[in-house]
Amino acid sequence: MLVPIRHLALAVTLCCALVVGPTAYADSRSAPQDTRTASQPSPSPSPTEEERRLAKTRFVVDAGLAAGATHEWIVKPFKAGKFAKGHHGRTMALVKAGLAGAFAYNRLKAAVADAEADPALSKALAPLTASIEDLKDLPHEFHKSDSPDATVNRYQDVVDKVKAAGASAGAQVQDQVPSPQQLLSSP
Secondary structure (H helix, E strand, C coil): CCHHHHHHHHHHHHHHHHHHHHHHHHHHHHHHCCCCCCCCCCCCCCCCHHHHHHHHHHHHHHHHHHHHHHHHHHHHHHHHHCCCCCCCCHHHHHHHHHHHHHHHHHHHHHHHHHHHHCCHHHHHHHHHHHHHHHHHHCCCHHHHHHHHHHHHHHHHHHHHHHHHHHHHHHCCCCCCCHHHHHHHCCC
């Protein structure tokens, strides 16, 4: 079966974007950036009660968006067989899954940062930081794998553990499905 060159070029471009995009973004975010000026005070060593309360709220929103993106654009399409070779719409499903994976990774990292202001959340999420960090490599593993079910299960497992950690610290996380525009505009 011959495949037109433009289809191959599109497939190669999308695969590269799925593999390189989340990793390049994560590397650019890990670079230290000190934007404080001499007139700005340094952050206080202990957060105020309002910062703690807002930390839980921010955590719930960020973790909820990560959970919603994972479920809506990774888990559901996988269970529906949309990632199978030869499935009509497979390329678009994979592109959405790649964007959702990068978005979920970004929101989970933000949720961990939010949790640092709340001692209970910080303690509950401490064991999960390595698992969250491992998510940035999953799009590459998904692409290489003949059986992507382990990759999909890892995404779901990490999200479920973050939700459970939030619940144990008094921050119930509900899935919130982000819009496609939110996926594309994720910082």
